Structure formats: structure tokens, C-alpha cells
Amino acid sequence: MQVHRTDFVVVGSGIAGLTFALRASEQAEVVVVTKKERSESNTNYAQGGIAGVLSPEDTFELHIQDTLNAGAGLCHEEAVRVLVHEGPRQIRRLIELGARFDMERDAQGNPVLALGREGGHSRNRIVHYADQTGWEIERTLLEATRHRPRIILHEHFFALDLIVHEGECVGVWVWNTHADEPEAFLARAVLLATGGCGQVYPHTTNPSIATGDGIAMAWRAGACVANLEFMQFHPTTLYHPDSRSFLISEAVRGEGAILRLPDGTPFMEKYHPMKDLAPRDVVARAIDAEMKRLGIPCVYLDITHRPAEFLRQRFPAIYSKLQSVGIDMAREWIPVVPAAHYMCGGVQTDLLGRTSLPRLYAAGEVACTGVHGANRLASNSLLEALVFADRAAIHALEAAWSPPASELPPLPSALARHSKLREPATQNLRQQLHAVMQQKVGIVRRLAWLEQAASELRHLVEQARLAMSQAPACVTRWEDWNLALVGELMVQCALRRRESRGLHTLVDFPERDDVHYRCDTVLCPDGER
Missing domain, CATH: 1.20.58.100 (Fumarate reductase/succinate dehydrogenase flavoprotein-like, C-terminal domain)
Structure with missing residues (x-):
């Protein structure tokens, strides 16, 4: 069996994993293992954008308060303050790396970031790249890693379990699907950046890779988890027999879309003063309640008051997807239902990304930093991944963890007697x-x-x-x-x-x-x- 030794191992190649790798590779070697292609991650599917205080009409305190309000009393305020205060710097770093976020002209004709608004936000602060923001961030980070020789990326390497030695995480067991054999990666420290677990439900906006691997591995290795009862259901995913749960971004409601019953009645004013821009949990429960009350399979999102040209430019991916199933969003209402979208809990971490298991870090959706509380504010997830993955990398470098012991712990029992049986x-x-x-x-x-x-x-x-x-x-x-x-x-x-x-x-x-x-x-x- 092949054994690799390196400084840091990152499990996952989304925004959190690549952010950690870029920072840590400034001083050390980083191996990134990902179960599919390097670009396949939850990050890619984030349509709406990334929140940050970047407008003179916005303040840190307003973003903090919006996040705390959405979190229903469970957000860790210190973590929220770290997120909000450090977020703009991380967004600017993405721009320096080449991220092509949408721009507009201010009153003086100067180019500025085009800032959108989504549910639960009191100000326009959503940085976006049309409706493919996650894809653009992933593209930017992957391009940056190509210029870092200290980053080694292995595709189609499935992480099986963490390697624990004397109460510390010292590596990862993986299955090399190319060689069809198990391999070991030993390291000074490990970052879990495996994303979410939406595939635990039949209807989810998550890709097929979102199978909760990081949470499960951390639990089996002895790490604590927190707040797993808080699964966020995105209120508006496409309801269509010929399409899986395709997400209709919250930004569509941010641009004025109205939720309606089949007879055209708007209903959100019954549930929240912010109506269609209420926090996601409120909107998802409202839709669920109306569907059950009337015995209907879906409700409808109406943005037909917006010109087709605007919709094509602002939401090209959504517009194209809807057209592919015969829906013209400029003329027709969009049938929508809630679907599992984002896990607000996860592997418990502190403000430096440390878990309860020494040498194991976690960042992104797999982690529970305390930022989201009982409900995540829209577009805070990409920001959280950036901020806390960067903090984890800085700590991991400063901690100067010693190299792992030379002896390899025994294989997990299932692998020790593994066969090539695939049925x-x-x-x-x-x-x-x-x-x-x-x-x-x-x-x-x-x-x-x-x-x-x-x-x-x-x-x-x-x-x-x-x-x-x-x-x-x-x-x-x-x-x-x-x-x-x-x-x-x-x-x-x-x-x-x-x-x-x-x-x-x-x-x-x-x-x-x-x-x-x-x-x-x-x-x-x-x-x-």
C-alpha cells in the first residue's frame, strides 16, 4: 500500500479547501484530495453571491445585526463579528486573484461592484457574477492553485476515514479509484472541507457528492458535532418532472419576484413583514404550510414584470435552465418547492477552525463555527468558508505541528480484508x-x-x-x-x-x-x- 507524507492534507476542493491550500502553501506543502473532479463542489452551485460590507450606505453593525436576526438567538456574536469584519478583505483578495464580479457605474460614472440584496438583508451587499457566483469563485481559486507548485491535487481520491494516533489526527485513509486500492496520507494536520450532506434527503439542491463524508469521518474519529438539527431548506427550487431540484436563487426575489398561489394570490405578507424577502426558514415554512393547506404540489414565483433582456443578463443560467424545460420566466410563473439546501451545523470548531480533535481543522459547510446559529443568512456561506479557512491555515502554520510518527497505524478492519467485490x-x-x-x-x-x-x-x-x-x-x-x-x-x-x-x-x-x-x-x- 502506498503511503504519502506531506505537511497538510485538505479533504475537498471547494472554496474552503482551496482557500486553506493557497494560504498554507505560502510556507508548506499541501495535498488536496477530492472525490470527483477538482471543480465539482457545492461552491459551484452557489448562484446568489457572497455578502460583504462594501458600500458607503452599509455598515458592519447592520450586517452583524441581520446575521444575528436570521440566526434566531443562536449565533455566536464573536464569530459573526469576525466574519463581517474580515469578509471584505477576503472578497478583495478574490478580486486580486482574478474574480470577475459584476460591476456598475456610480453617480459620478466610476465603476463599482454591483451589489444585490437577498432575503434577510437590510442593505444591498451581495457581490455576484450574474447567477453563477460560486462557479466564478471556484474558477478563480483553481486557477490560482495552478501557479502554486506546493499544492498537489489528487482527483478521484475518496476519503474513507481519518488516521488518529495517540489522540491526534495525523492523516487520512483514501481510496484511489484509479488504482482501485487504499492509500494513506500522513500529515502534520488535516483540514476537512468536504461540504454538506444534502443527499440525506431525496430533494436537494446539492450535487451528488454532498454525502456528509466529513461529518461522518470526524464523528468516527472522535470529534464533536453541533447543531445538526438545523438543515436549511431553500424555499424556491424548480418543481418540474424533467429536472432535479434546480435552485432558483434568492436573488430572483431580491429583484422583485413575488410568491403566488395557483390562483395568483400573494401570500408572504401573512407570514412576515418583509414579505417575499423574509429569511429563508420563514419562506420555506410558509410555502410548506400553503402547500399542505391547499393540497397543492407547488407554489409559483412571479417575476414577469421584469423585461426579458434584464432577466437574461442578470440570471443567464436560471433563464437558460428554465427555457430548457419549456418555461419562459419573463412570461410565465416558475413552479417552486422547498428542498434541502444547507447544513447550518457540522463539526464543531472554534474561531481558528480547530475541532475538538487535535490537528484536525474544519471549514465551510462541514463546520459549525457558530456564525449561522439556527438559520443561515443568505450569501453568508461563501463568506464563512473564505474567512474561517484562511484563519485555519494561518493557525496551522503558526502551530508548527511536528511531523507524524513514522509508523503507520493499522488499516481500518474493513480495508484490511478488502475484496474487489462491488455488488x-x-x-x-x-x-x-x-x-x-x-x-x-x-x-x-x-x-x-x-x-x-x-x-x-x-x-x-x-x-x-x-x-x-x-x-x-x-x-x-x-x-x-x-x-x-x-x-x-x-x-x-x-x-x-x-x-x-x-x-x-x-x-x-x-x-x-x-x-x-x-x-x-x-x-x-x-x-x-
Whole structure:
């Protein structure tokens, strides 16, 4: 078996992983492993933009307050202040690296960043590249890494588990899908930047790679996780039989789109004073409530009052996608439904990206920094990934971690006896998981449903583990195991929060309870909190 030794290993090639790699490679060697192509990540699918205080009409305090308001009392204010104050510098760094964000002319005719507004924001502060901002950031960062010889990127290397030696994370076990063999990467420290876990649900805006690998690996290695009950459902994804859950960016509502019932009635004014620009959790619950009340499969987003030329220029990807399924957004309403979009919890970290396991860092959607609280403010996710991945890299360099021990810990038992068997023992495990999560751990929850889900998921986790052990060369089996484990952890967090707050709506406890639950839900493998 091949063993690699380096300074730092990064798992994931999205905005967080590449930001860490760029900073750390200034002084050290960095190996980035990614399970698919280097450009395939949740970052690529971020349409709306990246939030930052870049206008004279905006202030740090306004952005901070908007973030705290969206987070429903659970945001860590210190983390939010770090995010907001350091964010503009990180955005300017992207521009210096070549990011081509949309520009406009100010009153004096000078070129300035075109700043949009999205739900929950009190000012225009969303930097964007049409409706493909994530793609443009990923392009920029990947281009920058090509000029860094100290960054080594391995595509189609699937991270299986973390290597832990004497209570510290010293590397990663991976499956090299080219050679069809396990390999070990030993390092001074490891960054998890694996993105989200949207594939735990049947309807999600996330790509197929979002299988919760980082959360599951961290948990198995002994790291604490937090706030996994807070899965954000994007309120507006395309409802169409010929298309998977394609995200209709919040920026469309920022440009004046109105949510309507099939008869044309606007309904958001019943649910929030900001109407269609209310925070995402409010909008998703409102749509869910109206669909259930009327027994309808979807609601509609109406932006037909905007000229077609404006829509083509502002939302080229959305416009083209809708045209491909026969919808002209300049003339027709867009059918939309909520879908799983973003995990606000994750592997618990501090302000330097450190997890509870020494030498293990986490950044991006896989991490729980405390920024998002019980509900993420739109366009704060890309900003969080930039800010905290950079902070993690700086700390990792300054920590001067010693090289890992020369001896290699034993292989995980499944790999030690691995065969090339590729036929999984359980064909429909993913479907079973989806059914449980959709029916019992959705936008609105009941205690009885969660208790049933906990029992079913315990069984599914064991099924998935056994299926993986019978076919350890099958990456899908590892992903199924990871998803089942993350689903179980989500339910355990949800059962501990006997209130309704932000993205967690529990019918049995419909009110917010600041006396008992204005705190993070923390789970640790050793049982300590």
C-alpha cells in the first residue's frame, strides 16, 4: 500500500479547501484530495453571491445585526463579528486573484461592484457574477492553485476515514479509484472541507457528492458535532418532472419576484413583514404550510414584470435552465418547492477552525463555527468558508505541528480484508434513508416522528456498515454509511431540542424557549459535552 507524507492534507476542493491550500502553501506543502473532479463542489452551485460590507450606505453593525436576526438567538456574536469584519478583505483578495464580479457605474460614472440584496438583508451587499457566483469563485481559486507548485491535487481520491494516533489526527485513509486500492496520507494536520450532506434527503439542491463524508469521518474519529438539527431548506427550487431540484436563487426575489398561489394570490405578507424577502426558514415554512393547506404540489414565483433582456443578463443560467424545460420566466410563473439546501451545523470548531480533535481543522459547510446559529443568512456561506479557512491555515502554520510518527497505524478492519467485490449487499438503503428523512425529519417535525426515525436510522446505520464491510471497494457503500450516520446524528440533535427555533420546527413544542435552549446542541462520541 502506498503511503504519502506531506505537511497538510485538505479533504475537498471547494472554496474552503482551496482557500486553506493557497494560504498554507505560502510556507508548506499541501495535498488536496477530492472525490470527483477538482471543480465539482457545492461552491459551484452557489448562484446568489457572497455578502460583504462594501458600500458607503452599509455598515458592519447592520450586517452583524441581520446575521444575528436570521440566526434566531443562536449565533455566536464573536464569530459573526469576525466574519463581517474580515469578509471584505477576503472578497478583495478574490478580486486580486482574478474574480470577475459584476460591476456598475456610480453617480459620478466610476465603476463599482454591483451589489444585490437577498432575503434577510437590510442593505444591498451581495457581490455576484450574474447567477453563477460560486462557479466564478471556484474558477478563480483553481486557477490560482495552478501557479502554486506546493499544492498537489489528487482527483478521484475518496476519503474513507481519518488516521488518529495517540489522540491526534495525523492523516487520512483514501481510496484511489484509479488504482482501485487504499492509500494513506500522513500529515502534520488535516483540514476537512468536504461540504454538506444534502443527499440525506431525496430533494436537494446539492450535487451528488454532498454525502456528509466529513461529518461522518470526524464523528468516527472522535470529534464533536453541533447543531445538526438545523438543515436549511431553500424555499424556491424548480418543481418540474424533467429536472432535479434546480435552485432558483434568492436573488430572483431580491429583484422583485413575488410568491403566488395557483390562483395568483400573494401570500408572504401573512407570514412576515418583509414579505417575499423574509429569511429563508420563514419562506420555506410558509410555502410548506400553503402547500399542505391547499393540497397543492407547488407554489409559483412571479417575476414577469421584469423585461426579458434584464432577466437574461442578470440570471443567464436560471433563464437558460428554465427555457430548457419549456418555461419562459419573463412570461410565465416558475413552479417552486422547498428542498434541502444547507447544513447550518457540522463539526464543531472554534474561531481558528480547530475541532475538538487535535490537528484536525474544519471549514465551510462541514463546520459549525457558530456564525449561522439556527438559520443561515443568505450569501453568508461563501463568506464563512473564505474567512474561517484562511484563519485555519494561518493557525496551522503558526502551530508548527511536528511531523507524524513514522509508523503507520493499522488499516481500518474493513480495508484490511478488502475484496474487489462491488455488488452491495443492500441495494435500496439510500431509498429507505430518504423515505425516513423526508417523512419524519422534514421542514416541520413531530416528537413521535423523530423517535420513530431514531429507531429506524439506528438499524439503517448498521445495515450500511455491514454493506460497506462486504464491499469496501464500492465508494457508494461508504457514502451510504456516511449519510445514514449523519441522518442519525441529525435526529439525535433534533430530539434534544424541545422547542421551535429557526430551521427546527417541532409541532409538540411550537414556541421558542430561551430559558432552556438558547445554546448549541453538542454531541460528542465519548458522551461528554
